[in-house]
Amino acid sequence: MRRVLKAAGRAVPGQGISRRIADARTYWSAMSGEAWASDSHWRTGLGDEAWLEVGRNHLDIFHRFAKGLDLPSGPGRVIEWGCGGGANAVAFAPIASTFLAADIAPESVTECVRQVRAVCQTSVEPVHVDIANPERAVDGREGSCDTFLCLYVIELTAGPEEALRIVRIAERLLVSGGLALIQVKYRTADRRTRGHRRDYRRNLANMTTFGIDEFWLRAIDCGLTPKLITLVPRNRLDARYAYYALIKP
Numbered sequence: 003m004r005r006v007l008k009a010a011g012r013a014v015p016g017q018g019i020s021r022r023i024a025d026a027r028t029y030w031s032a033m034s035g036e037a038w039a040s041d042s043h044w045r046t047g048l049g050d051e052a053w054l055e056v057g058r059n060h061l062d063i064f065h066r067f068a069k070g071l072d073l074p075s076g077p078g079r080v081i082e083w084g085c086g087g088g089a090n091a092v093a094f095a096p097i098a099s100t101f102l103a104a105d106i107a108p109e110s111v112t113e114c115v116r117q118v119r120a121v122c123q124t125s126v127e128p129v130h131v132d133i134a135n136p137e138r139a140v141d142g143r144e145g146s147c148d149t150f151l152c153l154y155v156i157e158l159t160a161g162p163e164e165a166l167r168i169v170r171i172a173e174r175l176l177v178s179g180g181l182a183l184i185q186v187k188y189r190t191a192d193r194r195t196r197g198h199r200r201d202y203r204r205n206l207a208n209m210t211t212f213g214i215d216e217f218w219l220r221a222i223d224c225g226l227t228p229k230l231i232t233l234v235p236r237n238r239l240d241a242r243y244a245y246y247a248l249i250k251p
């Protein structure tokens with residue numbers, strides 16, 4: 003049916019959001035398949051060089067944003083939403099006061115905590131996120147974080163509405179003046195860069211995309227104030243990334 007519709011130049015209908023969420027849960031929690039470890043950014047999946055580069059590059063962007071916004075150079079109490087195998091955690095935790103490792107995949111939370119403990123003494127706390135009810139992970143932690151990281155995750159969400167739930171979660175977790183560093187895969191005028199609305203496992207890295215200005219405006223709707231943006235049109239892992247520095251008023 004998909005081939006027939008495509009051949010006729012017609013749009014292939016999307017799957018409902020609950021089906022996409024269920025497929026995402028199945029994929030990330032199964033810890034199986036050849037690509038899972040690299041999709042989850044485990045050290046064993048990406049390889050040492052690429053894995054270390056992820057954290058190094060993101061820490062560099064954090065420092066540039068912090069300098070530009072006159073924020074402290076240390077990230078303070080950090081939560082990473084979608085921490086995977088700890089590529090960012092090993093770069094941020096050594097200069098953080100506390101690191102919260104949040105993910106929908108319990109094995110990735112455990113792996114991230116293990117990687118942090120291997121590199122520093124910073125206190126690290128596991129946070130298990132239920133993909134169908136992510137807000138529950140925030141309860142009791144409102145206004146407790148100085149820095150919220152969400153990197154290589156927004157594109158994997160089941161749709162824009164799920165991505166924006168994460169931005170609202172950032173708003174709840176941050177202290178006033180706190181920074182959300184969020185990476186988004188942007189779309190262009192090319193129709194193929196629109197987010198897919200079906201076949202999660204096949205399209206996972208392209209499920210949710212935003213126009214560059216669109217995400218800026220949606221972040222305001224979620225209660226955060228966009229201050230800075232930097233673009234990475236291509237890197238060793240993928241393409242079309244926009245990083246936003248969003249401040250909680």
Ligand SMILES: C[S@@+](CC[C@H](N)C(=O)[O-])C[C@H]1O[C@@H](n2cnc3c(N)ncnc32)[C@H](O)[C@@H]1O
Pocket residue numbers: 026030041042043056083084085086087088089090104105106107110131133136152153154155158159
């Ligand atoms: C590509 S890895 C990125 C890991 C890490 N942030 C990094 O930059 O290396 C994506 C991670 O996001 C998690 N994830 C996927 N959907 C999520 C969601 N809706 N909420 C939180 N985590 C999610 C996956 O389990 C996986 O560990």
